[in-house]
Amino acid sequence: MNKTQPSRLIVGIGNAGVSVLDLLSVENPGMRDLLVVNNDTESLSASIVADRLIVPEGDLGDGFLSIDDEFGSSISGASAVLLCGGLGGETASFLLPALAIRSKSAGLPTLACVGMPFSFEGKQKRDLALEALEKLRAVCDGVVVINNDQLSGGTPSSSAVGEAFQLSDRTLIASLLAMRGMLATSGPVKITRSDLHAVLGVPGSVTHFGFGSSHGSNRLHEALERALKSPLLSLPGKGQALREAKMVLLFFRAPKDLSFSEVQLAVAEIERIAGERCLIKVGVQSEGSPESPLELFITASSGGSVQIVAKSNEPKPFSLTATETRRGSQQSIPVAAKADKPLKKSSAKQMQGTLDLESYQRGRFDKSEPTIIGGEDLDVPTFLRKGIKITTPARH
Amino acid sequence: MANDQIFVGLEIGTTKICVIVSEGRSDGTISILGVGETPSRGVRKGEIVDLATVTECVREAILDAEDKTNVEIGNVWVAISGAHLRSFNNRGTLVLPEERQIEPEDLEKVETNAKEVALPPPNIFLHTILQAYHVDGNRNVIDPLTSEGAMLEADFHIVHGIKTRIHNTLRCIESLKLGIEDVVLSSLASAQVVLNQDQKNYGALMIDIGGGTTDYIVYIDGAVKHSGVLAVGGDHITSDISVGLRLPIARAELLKIQEGSAADPSSGEGGTISLQNDPGFMGCEIDRFSLDTIIHLRVREIFELIRNDIESTGEGMLGLIRGVMITGGCSRLRGIASVAEDVLELPVELTRARNVGGATQIFENPQYSTAIGLTKYAKVITKNSTPESMMDRLTASIGDLFRRRSR
Numbered sequence: 001m002n003k004t005q006p007s008r009l010i011v012g013i014g015n016a017g018v019s020v021l022d023l024l025s026v027e028n029p030g031m032r033d034l035l036v037v038n039n040d041t042e043s044l045s046a047s048i049v050a051d052r053l054i055v056p057e058g059d060l061g062d063g064f065l066s067i068d069d070e071f072g073s074s075i076s077g078a079s080a081v082l083l084c085g086g087l088g089g090e091t092a093s094f095l096l097p098a099l100a101i102r103s104k105s106a107g108l109p110t111l112a113c114v115g116m117p118f119s120f121e122g123k124q125k126r127d128l129a130l131e132a133l134e135k136l137r138a139v140c141d142g143v144v145v146i147n148n149d150q151l152s153g154g155t156p157s158s159s160a161v162g163e164a165f166q167l168s169d170r171t172l173i174a175s176l177l178a179m180r181g182m183l184a185t186s187g188p189v190k191i192t193r194s195d196l197h198a199v200l201g202v203p204g205s206v207t208h209f210g211f212g213s214s215h216g217s218n219r220l221h222e223a224l225e226r227a228l229k230s231p232l233l234s235l236p237g238k239g240q241a242l243r244e245a246k247m248v249l250l251f252f253r254a255p256k257d258l259s260f261s262e263v264q265l266a267v268a269e270i271e272r273i274a275g276e277r278c279l280i281k282v283g284v285q286s287e288g289s290p291e292s293p294l295e296l297f298i299t300a301s302s303g304g305s306v307q308i309v310a311k312s313n314e315p316k317p318f319s320l321t322a323t324e325t326r327r328g329s330q331q332s333i334p335v336a337a338k339a340d341k342p343l344k345k346s347s348a349k350q351m352q353g354t355l356d357l358e359s360y361q362r363g364r365f366d367k368s369e370p371t372i373i374g375g376e377d378l379d380v381p382t383f384l385r386k387g388i389k390i391t392t393p394a395r396h
Numbered sequence: 397m398a399n400d401q402i403f404v405g406l407e408i409g410t411t412k413i414c415v416i417v418s419e420g421r422s423d424g425t426i427s428i429l430g431v432g433e434t435p436s437r438g439v440r441k442g443e444i445v446d447l448a449t450v451t452e453c454v455r456e457a458i459l460d461a462e463d464k465t466n467v468e469i470g471n472v473w474v475a476i477s478g479a480h481l482r483s484f485n486n487r488g489t490l491v492l493p494e495e496r497q498i499e500p501e502d503l504e505k506v507e508t509n510a511k512e513v514a515l516p517p518p519n520i521f522l523h524t525i526l527q528a529y530h531v532d533g534n535r536n537v538i539d540p541l542t543s544e545g546a547m548l549e550a551d552f553h554i555v556h557g558i559k560t561r562i563h564n565t566l567r568c569i570e571s572l573k574l575g576i577e578d579v580v581l582s583s584l585a586s587a588q589v590v591l592n593q594d595q596k597n598y599g600a601l602m603i604d605i606g607g608g609t610t611d612y613i614v615y616i617d618g619a620v621k622h623s624g625v626l627a628v629g630g631d632h633i634t635s636d637i638s639v640g641l642r643l644p645i646a647r648a649e650l651l652k653i654q655e656g657s658a659a660d661p662s663s664g665e666g667g668t669i670s671l672q673n674d675p676g677f678m679g680c681e682i683d684r685f686s687l688d689t690i691i692h693l694r695v696r697e698i699f700e701l702i703r704n705d706i707e708s709t710g711e712g713m714l715g716l717i718r719g720v721m722i723t724g725g726c727s728r729l730r731g732i733a734s735v736a737e738d739v740l741e742l743p744v745e746l747t748r749a750r751n752v753g754g755a756t757q758i759f760e761n762p763q764y765s766t767a768i769g770l771t772k773y774a775k776v777i778t779k780n781s782t783p784e785s786m787m788d789r790l791t792a793s794i795g796d797l798f799r800r801r802s803r
Contacts, residue, residue: 261516264480268518268560276447276564363635364645368440371479371627373701378628381636382693390640390690393671393680 008180009078012036012049013095016086016115020172021049027173035074037099039063039091060094071102080109080183083140084176086168087129088117097135104139109183111196112136113175115146115168142200144175144299145207150232171232174211178297181253181285189263189370189377191249191283199247199281199301208232208245213295220262223296224269230298242274245300251283253295258286260372266296267369274300279367402429403778404461405770406454406472407582408565410439410608410631411725413453414764415461417469418754418771426775428754428768432461441627442477442582442609444564451568458572471575473770476565477582477609479627480558481522485709486510488550495546498531502548503540510552520559523581527551527619536617553620555581577774583611583623585769588776589749589759590723591615600718601742603702604765605726607631611766612702616715624705626698630726633694640690641682647671651687652729658695659731660738661688695732699739719743725763 010033012021018036025034025048038044039055053070055063075081081103085092096112103110114133117125136143148168182191200207212226228242242248250270252258263284270280362368365379372378376385383390401420407413415432434456438446458469488510490502511524529537531545540548562579569576586604587596596615604611607630614622633656638648655669666685673679706713719742722732727746736744748762749769758764 264558265516265518268558272560276445363639364631365440365635371441373626378697379632379635381632381639381690382697383636383640383690386693388689388693391683391686393641393643393682 007033007077007079008082008183009033009035009075009080010082010084010176010180011099013083013085013099014038014089014092015040015043016089016169016172017084017092018043018047018049020084020169020176022047023169024173024176025049033078037067037071037095055091055095060091064095064098068102071099072106075103075106075108078108080111082176082179082183083110083112083136084114084172086115086117087132088121088125090128093128093132097132097139100136100139110140111142111144111179111183111200112140113144113146113172113179115148115172118148140200142179142196143207144179144200144209146171146175146209147232171209171211171230174297175209175299177253177295178209178211178251178299181297182249182251182283189282189284189372191251191281194366195249195281195283198279199249199299208242208298208300210298211296213293215291215293219294220265220296223294224266227296227298228273242270242278242298242300245274245278247279247281247301248274249281249283249297249299251285251297251299253285253287253297255289255292255294256286258284258294262294270298280369282369401775402467403771403774404467404469404472405475405585405767405774406457406569407475407585407767407770408439408444408450408454408568409436409477409606409766410442410629411606412436412763413439413450413457414767415457415469415472416758416764416767416771417461417465417467418752418768418775420775420778421753424775424779425751425753426768426772428752428758428771429467430461430465430755431758431764431767432457432459432464434460436607440608441479441629441631442606442625443480443561444568447564447568451571454568455572458574469574471577472569473577473585473774474565474569474579475582475585475766475770476522476557476562476579477606477611477625478557478561479609479625480519480561481555481581481625482519482557483553483555483623484513485527485551485553485621486513488512488552490548492546492548495544497542497544498540498548500541503529503550506548506550507552510550511554513554515556518558518560519556520562521554521556522562522579523553523555523584525553525555525584525620527553527621528617551619553623555584555623578777580770580773581611581613581623582606582609582766583613583625584620585767585773586611586723586765587613587615587620588769588772589752590721590747590765590769592750593618595718595721598717599715601702601706601713601716601720601740603699603720603722603736604724605629605698605722605732606724606763606766607726610698610702610724610726614706614711614716616711621711621715622706622709624702626701626705628694628698628701629724630729633691633726633729636690636694637687641686643671644677647677651682652691655682655684655687656691657688657730658691658735659688660735661685661692664688691729692731692735695729695735696739699736703740713740713742716742719745721745721747723747723762723765727762 012018018038021034021036034049035051036047036049037053039057044052044054053067056066083096083100085096087093100110116129209232210227210230212223214222248270362379370377370379403418405416413434413436417429418426419429420426434453437453438449444450462469488506490506507524528551529540530549531537531540531543532547537543583604587602590602591600597618599616601614609629610626612624634649634652637652638645669682669684671679720736720740733744733746749759749765752759759768
């Protein structure tokens with residue numbers, strides 16, 4: 001495999017993951033930092049993604065161990081890892097949480113965008129998906145869940161099955177691009193890891209995702225309208241899911257001429273629908289020419305108990321331990337047998353959590369709407385922005 | 397209210413909610429009867445973020461003011477701030493069908509013309525402040541109603557803001573069954589008592605540095621030439637200290653008040669400050685140079701941003717012959733005047749409400765300038781308005797929104 005130094009690595013796992021990354025590559029020919037992992041050699045050989053990891057057929061636990069080193073070196077230069085796949089299938093349901101643990105053990109921010117099976121795919125698949133989702137949530141910094149049943153509710157019932165899967169893939173791509181953008185460091189308005197975790201990492205919560213894009217003079221209105229009409233946000237009515245949301249991430253991927261008033265307008269509209277008690281986090285990735293489309297991504301979280309993690313670095317529950325048992329076939333990841341592997345060693349280390357410097361730097365304004373002037377976030381202390389070193393106090 | 401000359405100013409600030417009750421005097425001045433006050437909760441950077449909590453705080457402040465002044469409060473004048481407020485200058489032009497004497501309706505039409513500007517969709521007009529009239533090219537006509545001409549022009553300073561955020565303030569007061577006389581830009585209110593007419597005529601900049609925002613206003617030739625709100629204030633200084641010196645917010649706030657200085661740290665005394673142990677806090681030695689550096693950089697940046705903003709309007713600083721007046725709670729920070737002088741290159745004075753009678757300890761405190769200024773503003777507006785024109789003015793200020801909610 002080609003060992004480049006990737007950043008914000010997107011990993012497609014299982015057949016659905018490979019399919020999504022293929023589509024992503026076709027639509028974004030210049031996009032790098034993609035990796036596909038599967039135990040289906042046919043699917044991998046047909047993939048147009050250059051970097052591939054083949055999991056040997058047979059026991060998935062053994063298979064995982066056989067790619068562990070290669071996966072470790074693939075993520076070694078990454079600044080963050082985005083995992084993607086469809087839950088419910090045996091491969092993705094097993095490998096997604098396992099690779100998430102491996103990524104977290106390497107100290108990398110790890111997010112997952114996963115699709116839940118359609119109800120016609122059967123109860124067993126759904127149960128397996130729910131179990132895998134629970135594990136993913138315990139490990140990842142954030143998980144975006146695309147509920148395919150809800151998604152298909154937005155298309156006419158006479159739609160071809162293929163169309164429903166295609167819509168699912170496209171929604172996964174949009175959520176991947178949104179997460180990738182949110183993890184970008186270019187700004188000018190950043191969404192911090194703690195923001196992502198607060199919205200996407202809440203146990204028992206339901207994630208709603210919508211996106212829209214548009215060009216031209218009325219681009220903001222059109223993009224916002226489309227995002228609010230996204231099936232995952234709109235059912236049973238326009239922006240309905242937002243009304244129940246406790247937290248919302250509003251992310252703009254926009255040309256450089258995105259105006260402050262456009263951002264304000266979108267925030268005001270979300271605030272109007274979601275209510276004042278909903279905490280809204282805004283991120284802007286401003287790049288490209290004025291001809292580029294304005295893309296707007298809305299990720300809302302409802303239910304569960306919203307936790308603000310920025311102020312306290314409470315360790316997250318960590319359900320995948322040394323021996324991980326998979327439903328049905330009772331296959332296990334024999335982590336304990338590989339004492340020299342970082343997977344085992346660092347699972348305890350991960351419990352400590354890491355100080356989120358970005359949130360810490362905004363001090364008491366961590367949860368406030370940023371004050372951006374001249375591209376600088378004025379809530380960040382002036383001395384930090386000017387790079388002036390301050391002598392820390394000596395404790396008694 | 398029983399007495400038409402009793403005015404109540406309400407400021408919903410980031411650190412405190414303050415109610416000033418004043419009585420208008422026949423000589424045009426005001427006398428403060430008392431102040432109601434409560435620490436503010438649910439306000440960030442001058443804007444309401446938790447309506448229910450803020451409403452409760454306002455209720456407490458109103459009750460406190462009623463207790464202290466024995467005045468039953470029914471209507472209030474409200475100050476508003478926040479980074480969503482924007483301003484610009486615009487000229488309205490009215491070509492008359494023939495040369496004739498200017499009539500009151502012409503003044504209304506020219507104001508309407510000046511307001512025919514496409515605001516961002518969520519915004520509404522807050523103020524349309526007259527700067528000057530021009531009749532047939534004759535500039536700065538003081539009373540156009542006594543002039544004849546074929547073309548009337550008027551310059552206005554227009555302030556606008558996001559409707560929903562202004563709406564929040566109105567909802568809060570409305571839920572307490574209080575009437576709203578008017579909503580006034582904070583800096584405009586403060587300037588009523590901080591600047592005298594001479595300073596307004598010859599040109600002055602007033603800066604009100606509060607907890608969550610820094611409000612500023614420029615007067616030249618007796619009129620408002622520019623206004624702005626920077627969503628940075630004393631809270632940012634506290635937060636910077638907390639981050640830089642790794643102290644809890646409450647400790648950082650105390651350190652800022654007791655030991656902080658905005659002056660250039662290189663000319664400071666140096667040394668260390670000893671913070672004693674408290675339950676839950678391990679004492680430490682603070683390097684004074686570090687503390688002063690943190691504060692100095694933030695304060696300097698605030699003045700630099702104000703200067704850049706004023707210069708971007710094309711007015712420059714040269715017209716500000718009477719210099720800079722700094723007020724607000726944060727103006728009490730040591731060394732702040734020297735930083736302002738250095739950055740703005742103008743004479744600077746730390747000031748508070750003036751030409752006000754009543755309880756000395758209230759008007760001598762610069763943190764009450766806005767609330768006191770509201771009552772002075774109320775006095776001026778009431779004096780200049782007949783009941784009919786008052787309603788017109790209110791209608792002009794924030795339109796239907798206000799009309800629907802004020803009565």
